[in-house]
Amino acid sequence: MKKTTLLATSFLFLSSCQLGYYFKSAKNQLSMMASREPVSEVLNQDSLTEAQKNKLRLSQQAREFAFNDLHLKQTKNYDTYIDLKRPYVTWVVNAAYKWELKNYQWSYPIVGAMPYKGFFSEAEAKEEAEDLKKQGLDTNVRGVSAYSTLGWFKDSVLSSMLRYKDHDLVNTIIHEITHTTVYIKHNADFNERLAVFIGNKGTEMFYKKLEGHDSPTVKTILAEYEDDKLFSSFISEQIKQLEAWYKSNSEQNEKLRQEQFEKIKEAFKAQVSPKIKAESYSRFLTETMNNATLGLMRTYMEDLSDFEKLYAKCGDNMDQFIEKVKTLEKSDDPAADLKKLAE
Numbered sequence: 001m002k003k004t005t006l007l008a009t010s011f012l013f014l015s016s017c018q019l020g021y022y023f024k025s026a027k028n029q030l031s032m033m034a035s036r037e038p039v040s041e042v043l044n045q046d047s048l049t050e051a052q053k054n055k056l057r058l059s060q061q062a063r064e065f066a067f068n069d070l071h072l073k074q075t076k077n078y079d080t081y082i083d084l085k086r087p088y089v090t091w092v093v094n095a096a097y098k099w100e101l102k103n104y105q106w107s108y109p110i111v112g113a114m115p116y117k118g119f120f121s122e123a124e125a126k127e128e129a130e131d132l133k134k135q136g137l138d139t140n141v142r143g144v145s146a147y148s149t150l151g152w153f154k155d156s157v158l159s160s161m162l163r164y165k166d167h168d169l170v171n172t173i174i175h176e177i178t179h180t181t182v183y184i185k186h187n188a189d190f191n192e193r194l195a196v197f198i199g200n201k202g203t204e205m206f207y208k209k210l211e212g213h214d215s216p217t218v219k220t221i222l223a224e225y226e227d228d229k230l231f232s233s234f235i236s237e238q239i240k241q242l243e244a245w246y247k248s249n250s251e252q253n254e255k256l257r258q259e260q261f262e263k264i265k266e267a268f269k270a271q272v273s274p275k276i277k278a279e280s281y282s283r284f285l286t287e288t289m290n291n292a293t294l295g296l297m298r299t300y301m302e303d304l305s306d307f308e309k310l311y312a313k314c315g316d317n318m319d320q321f322i323e324k325v326k327t328l329e330k331s332d333d334p335a336a337d338l339k340k341l342a343e
Contacts, residue, residue: 028120029153036080036156055162055169056081062173065206070318073181077155078173084159088143090118091125095137096291099252101243103295104137111150112186115299118147138290146172148179167221170206175199182325189299190334194325196300197307200225223277231281232304234272235297238264261289309342
């Protein structure tokens with residue numbers, strides 16, 4: 001209740017437009033929370049198929065592993081279940097400036113600036129995207145199956161999450177719990193990359209313990225992890241090249257800009273496609289590319305190597321790694337300071 005009061009007090013300083021968005025979001029969040037049920041009770045009901053129940057059981061194993069083996073912050077998150085009765089929990093808008101590879105930022109109470117904005121309605125998300133397009137921004141709208149409330153509310157396993165492959169569900173649980181363990185205000189890119197790294201490493205550790213080091217699942221996870229490292233290196237270099245192109249081309253020619261996006265796809269086809277081991281990036285060549293979609297990739301995937309280096313420096317010890325990362329919580333530039341820690 002104290003947290004709710006703090007959030008409500010913060011809203012008083014927002015515009016009426018922002019107030020409408022926050023109160024509508026809060027109403028939807030509270031309505032969703034009112035329908036949650038303990039996982040232990042849902043498993044005794046007939047509302048889910050046996051396959052869905054197995055996914056739910058797996059989510060509880062992943063939750064316990066995150067707390068007991070990875071020593072992420074212990075909370076009551078993910079011990080309840082919510083049937084959303086829709087494919088996604090939210091639809092998220094992200095945007096970027098058209099002639100500069102820079103994410104558009106929204107400012108929120110408590111958590112600070114973020115490069116995305118979520119809606120419980122797909123129509124409202126698309127309306128927001130259209131408004132941003134009229135301002136000359138590139139936009140992207142995507143459905144999201146899970147998100148973290150950063151400890152402000154008790155997060156639940158959602159029906160949308162049960163569509164995941166087993167190891168992706170485990171990864172998602174660990175990823176979202178990471179956000180409640182380490183969170184640096186105004187640094188969404190750093191926070192997301194950290195959660196991607198710990199989600200990947202944690203999932204690998206989970207299945208090695210559950211099935212053994214040579215299990216088919218572990219082999220799949222390692223192949224996808226190699227793909228992530230390959231793609232991270234590739235997209236980081238492409239982003240640097242595109243940034244340089246924007247700075248050297250003062251002429252705002254949309255045809256030339258689209259040619260740059262096509263060059264990125266051609267480079268992916270030549271450099272990455274022949275080396276990909278799994279299906280993680282199968283849609284890269286078919287999806288619409290603009291600065292917003294590249295900004296999204298940057299937020300989650302740019303230069304994951306520094307986390308890998310620090311983890312190796314910590315002797316592949318997750319406890320030591322997380323303690324080192326926590327020293328960056330008051331850093332003005334955690335990405336730069338991470339590099340120093342990793343050296």
